[in-house]
Amino acid sequence: MSFNYKPFVEILPEKADAWRNYCICIACKDANGRDNALLKKFPYKTERIQTHLKKCQHFKNKYFEIYVELFEVETISGENNDINNPNKRLRRESTGSVFSTISRSNSSTNSTKITISPLDSFVARPLATRSLSKNEETMFERLLIQATVSAGFSLQWVENKEIQELFYFLNPALKLPGRKALGGRILDDESKILENEMTQKLKDDPVRITLSFDGWTNILNQNILDSIFITSEGKVIIWKAIDISGDFERWKEVVKKTEAMFEEIDKMGVKLIAVVTDSASSYAAARRRLRFKYVHITFLPCFAHQMNLCVGEIFKESDRFKQASIKAIKIALYFKSPNNKYFIGHLRTLQKESYGKYIQIAIGNDTRWNSHYECFCTLIKSKGALRTLGSKFEPPEQSTSRQPNDPLYLPANIFHFA
DSSP: OOSOOGGGEEEEEEESSSSOEEEEEHHHHHHHOHHHHHTTOEESOHHHHHHHHHHOHHHHHHSHHHHHHHSOEEEEEOTTOSOOOTTOOOEEEETTEEEEEEEEEEOTTSOEEEEEEEGGGTSOOTTTTSOOOHHHHHHHHHHHHHHHHHHTOOGGGGGOHHHHHHHHHHOTTOOOOOHHHIIIIIHHHHHHHHHHHHHHHHHTOSSOEEEEEEEEEOTTOOEEEEEEEEOTTOOEEEEEEEEOTTSOOSHHHHHHHHHHHHHHHHHHTOOEEEEEEOOSHHHHHHHHHHHHHOTTSEEEEOHHHHHHHHHHHHHHHOHHHHHHHHHHHHHHHHTTOGGGHHHHHHHHHHHHHHHSSOOOOOOOOTTSTTHHHHHHHHHHHTHHHHHHHHHHTOOOSSOOOOOTTSOOOOOHHHHHHO
């Protein structure tokens, strides 16, 4: 048989012939009773089963979706039918399946013949008619928290009405967890899984691991010590961050924190080959002492910090670089000040006309890596627009008190810098 009809019939012990038994329709038995169904028994043969099920109204009512998949449903409507337009799309819905008109033709009696078949062949919705299994639910929750973190969504997005309607449309069996479950149990479970995966990756490293940690201050003025691992292939893996606001930053405290990290890493079964720390005096003093105790580990200062110090020394020694950086920072601050919106607007217009895009001028920050570099780069990219702006709003040679009707012009120091 091309289709398994066995679930829909009951095979009787009575023989129909030498090769097959009789059977009865289960739908007929459930509707009319077994005795009445026995009166309509038929041989357990594919053609006979198909013939019976196609004519059986009880089978059609009980297994409508399967009935439509097995047999084409033909609906004949007469002249007084509401469907007068043969090109009009009809839609018929039932639980777990959607049906749509695929062909129509006019018969000689002016009636419309509508053949309906399932859209399941064209639309893949494998989970739309059943609930998720335990493994599928776990995977769904993992994907949900990963998407939330990756996209930077608030935990409340799962309680948004439109989001819930979208998921219900995709699969009515899917039930979104609440924000407390998403940020609690699901997040904790995913964190444990990622931590185990991270530990396994570190253990499997063919060489050894480099530990790097540094302190920084967040917007809440909390002193945070963050730690990362660097594999032998150069892959960075974030480990953890702890609040050390209430601790001293002397070399003794740095040594204690470092040795505590060593103990925790040793319990994880991870082997270290190097440690990279900040170039501050307390960290430098701690490195000098730890080198003698842990001779199998190489202690290094932060290379980026060293490069930053080198570049800073160059700017201090070169008067030309020093003056250029001072002027660049003044120009950047001027075009970032809310008091100069008029000239900022004209600069943006000139940028759009000259470059076809807007260039946001960055501001240098002593505690932010590469901020001065970005500041200089954005000014160089806007050099043409700045010069055009200076020519349009050139200040007068002799400064006089400005009258209300006088046109605006750039300050003399900004004009000469630009």
